[in-house]
Amino acid sequence: EMNVAFLGTGSGYPTPCRGASALAIRYEGDVWLIDCGEGTQTQIMKLKTIRPGQISKIFITHLHGDHMFGLPGLLCTISMALKTVSNLKLVEIYGPLGLRRFLREALNLSRSVLTFKYVVHEIVPNRIQYDGWKPGDPDWNIEEGFGHAIFYDEVMKCWPLCSNKNMTVVAGGLKHRIPSFGFVFTECDKPGKLNNAKLIEYGVPKGPLFGRIKNGEEITLEDGRILKPEDFVGPVQSGKKVAVLQDTCDSWHMREICNNCTLLIHEATNENCQQDRCIANGHSTPAMVAQFANAIGAQKIVLTHVSQRYKHPLTHDVEPDDQTTEILETETRTDF
Amino acid sequence: EMNVAFLGTGSGYPTPCRGASALAIRYEGDVWLIDCGEGTQTQIMKLKTIRPGQISKIFITHLHGDHMFGLPGLLCTISMALKTVSNLKLVEIYGPLGLRRFLREALNLSRSVLTFKYVVHEIVPNRIQYDGWKPGDPDWNIEEGFGHAIFYDEVMKCWPLCSNKNMTVVAGGLKHRIPSFGFVFTECDKPGKLNNAKLIEYGVPKGPLFGRIKNGEEITLEDGRILKPEDFVGPVQSGKKVAVLQDTCDSWHMREICNNCTLLIHEATNENCQQDRCIANGHSTPAMVAQFANAIGAQKIVLTHVSQRYKHPLTHDVEPDDQTTEILETETRTDF
Ligand SMILES: [Zn+2]
Ligand SMILES: [Zn+2]
Ligand SMILES: [Zn+2]
Ligand SMILES: [Zn+2]
Numbered sequence: 001e002m003n004v005a006f007l008g009t010g011s012g013y014p015t016p017c018r019g020a021s022a023l024a025i026r027y028e029g030d031v032w033l034i035d036c037g038e039g040t041q042t043q044i045m046k047l048k049t050i051r052p053g054q055i056s057k058i059f060i061t062h063l064h065g066d067h068m069f070g071l072p073g074l075l076c077t078i079s080m081a082l083k084t085v086s087n088l089k090l091v092e093i094y095g096p097l098g099l100r101r102f103l104r105e106a107l108n109l110s111r112s113v114l115t116f117k118y119v120v121h122e123i124v125p126n127r128i129q130y131d132g133w134k135p136g137d138p139d140w141n142i143e144e145g146f147g148h149a150i151f152y153d154e155v156m157k158c159w160p161l162c163s164n165k166n167m168t169v170v171a172g173g174l175k176h177r178i179p180s181f182g183f184v185f186t187e188c189d190k191p192g193k194l195n196n197a198k199l200i201e202y203g204v205p206k207g208p209l210f211g212r213i214k215n216g217e218e219i220t221l222e223d224g225r226i227l228k229p230e231d232f233v234g235p236v237q238s239g240k241k242v243a244v245l246q247d248t249c250d251s252w253h254m255r256e257i258c259n260n261c262t263l264l265i266h267e268a269t270n271e272n273c274q275q276d277r278c279i280a281n282g283h284s285t286p287a288m289v290a291q292f293a294n295a296i297g298a299q300k301i302v303l304t305h306v307s308q309r310y311k312h313p314l315t316h317d318v319e320p321d322d323q324t325t326e327i328l329e330t331e332t333r334t335d336f
Numbered sequence: 337e338m339n340v341a342f343l344g345t346g347s348g349y350p351t352p353c354r355g356a357s358a359l360a361i362r363y364e365g366d367v368w369l370i371d372c373g374e375g376t377q378t379q380i381m382k383l384k385t386i387r388p389g390q391i392s393k394i395f396i397t398h399l400h401g402d403h404m405f406g407l408p409g410l411l412c413t414i415s416m417a418l419k420t421v422s423n424l425k426l427v428e429i430y431g432p433l434g435l436r437r438f439l440r441e442a443l444n445l446s447r448s449v450l451t452f453k454y455v456v457h458e459i460v461p462n463r464i465q466y467d468g469w470k471p472g473d474p475d476w477n478i479e480e481g482f483g484h485a486i487f488y489d490e491v492m493k494c495w496p497l498c499s500n501k502n503m504t505v506v507a508g509g510l511k512h513r514i515p516s517f518g519f520v521f522t523e524c525d526k527p528g529k530l531n532n533a534k535l536i537e538y539g540v541p542k543g544p545l546f547g548r549i550k551n552g553e554e555i556t557l558e559d560g561r562i563l564k565p566e567d568f569v570g571p572v573q574s575g576k577k578v579a580v581l582q583d584t585c586d587s588w589h590m591r592e593i594c595n596n597c598t599l600l601i602h603e604a605t606n607e608n609c610q611q612d613r614c615i616a617n618g619h620s621t622p623a624m625v626a627q628f629a630n631a632i633g634a635q636k637i638v639l640t641h642v643s644q645r646y647k648h649p650l651t652h653d654v655e656p657d658d659q660t661t662e663i664l665e666t667e668t669r670t671d672f
Binding site: 326 | 348356448454523603612638640
């Protein structure tokens with residue numbers, strides 16, 4: 001007998017309390033999905049009574065983002081849930097003209113290789129639904145300005161992305177299954193603090209002299225005394241440097257630009273004993289992260305991009321057999 | 337001073353306990369995002385210390401889905417957060433070659449009109465990162481079969497989508513800002529139950545006669561007695577019919593195919609007093625839903641696609657001034 005599960009009933013965008021549009025119809029073990037807003041796969045997990053692999057049909061009502069931006073991710077998750085390649089599994093998708101192209105674009109660009117077949121049946125709208133409508137032209141979006149291509153700088157050994165008075169951002173190349181970039185955020189050093197009280201004590205008149213000595217100039221007072229900046233300006237406050245290295249199985253091309261970072265945020269997808277498989281998948285283990293962190297003299301490591309298999313003791317009921325994130329933490333501490 | 341907020345640290349896909357890749361760097365009121373997996377905007381809302389409108393730069397490490405499928409939705413939400421069109425607001429996005437095209441495709445197809453400007457600066461990968469890599473060809477995806485175009489059936493007054501032995505699915509046209517479809521799921525009627533005990537009592541031998549009488553045939557026994565099916569078969573069990581009508585400001589084109597549905601799932605984005613604005617946005621009010629439900633003889637209504645402004649008393653701390661979903665419920669009950 002048919003029953004309906006509401007996965008998201010919010011309009012416009014998802015919130016923690018109300019997901020974007022999605023609902024599931026269950027019928028004798030089959031699950032059919034209607035709409036698939038962003039976060040639908042997470043809602044399915046919360047519900048627990050539906051497994052992504054059961055979904056055999058998906059119906060998209062229209063192409064607004066709150067009804068279909070979750071579709072590429074859901075297909076990837078169904079794919080992972082199946083584990084082995086299945087020539088029998090077929091997901092049939094029904095939706096307005098244009099949906100097939102969006103899915104092709106999203107799956108091809110993300111190099112998502114699915115373990116099952118899917119097919120998009122496009123519904124051709126009638127005139128009454130939208131006069132003059134035609135499938136979207138992806139050539140240019142009206143709100144989009146002209147971006148530039150950023151090429152590798154052979155001298156700096158990085159891609160210079162942007163900088164302002166406080167911060168510089170560069171990218172480095174990471175080895176992964178597809179081109180992956182690490183980003184390094186370097187806060188500018190700040191000049192040391194000026195000891196105003198001491199200057200006044202030495203009889204320096206408030207005004208431009210204060211600025212000149214702060215900028216590192218020696219100044220000569222009217223009575224001939226010479227004041228050296230090092231006696232009135234504190235030590236330079238060095239800026240923080242944060243390196244964010246996501247998916248990679250080899251970070252060493254970024255060694256120089258990550259040097260001496262305050263914080264290294266690095267992926268560690270699997271534990272050390274799985275290093276071979278992990279590297280084959282383009283990912284890193286705690287030992288690899290620690291070794292890299294030691295080489296660059298990182299002050300602190302935060303692990304990220306952790307395989308969902310490792311449960312976090314604070315957010316999960318951990319069963320005796322469960323693997324937890326503590327494994328990754330311990331392995332990192334061993335070498336760092 | 338720079339600080340870092342972790343929005344998602346999971347690999348592969350988001351779960352309720354660990355989001356897909358995303359983190360935010362905050363610096364003097366500016367927020368820069370690194371990666372934007374599916375659900376990042378929801379993680380931002382949970383965090384509460386970052387507002388989407390503060391984000392000025394986004395850095396995408398690579399084009400795997402768990403690092404960028406949340407980007408189109410996030411841009412739409414930033415856009416909604418700004419409320420008025422801003423020529424000053426610019427979001428600069430840095431990511432691998434191919435990202436610009438994905439965003440264009442996603443935003444154009446979903447007809448997302450942003451209230452701000454964005455620009456994609458593409459990072460051109462080096463050979464070492466992936467040999468032979470080139471921007472994705474969206475023409476065809478290897479896992480994709482050949483879908484067909486489904487045209488309007490003038491006789492049936494709907495788009496016939498699919499059917500199997502248990503269920504028939506058709507689409508109808510809805511009026512919205514872009515082509516929108518409602519879906520009607522009709523369970524097949526099931527034949528009435530055969531009264532086996534009564535047949536045995538009448539001396540009918542077990543076997544093919546049972547099947548024939550169940551299928552509505554009159555049967556003649558060896559002794560000449562004629563048995564009529566209506567005396568041995570219970571009433572037909574009529575299937576359920578569920579109509580799912582998402583974004584629309586006019587459902588009346590679907591009146592016939594929704595007739596007598598067991599359950600009408602219909603959008604109701606705003607309350608009755610906002611009907612003009614609501615219709616102008618392509619949406620419905622409770623009164624409109626109730627009127628339609630009465631006309632089609634729906635047995636039950638479930639409202640969906642509710643504006644995020646209406647808080648649900650069970651999942652929110654409701655302040656005295658808050659509007660709740662009870663408004664929509666009450667307005668529906670008034671007319672239905
Ligand atoms: Zn919507
Ligand atoms: Zn819509
Ligand atoms: Zn990846
Ligand atoms: Zn990843």
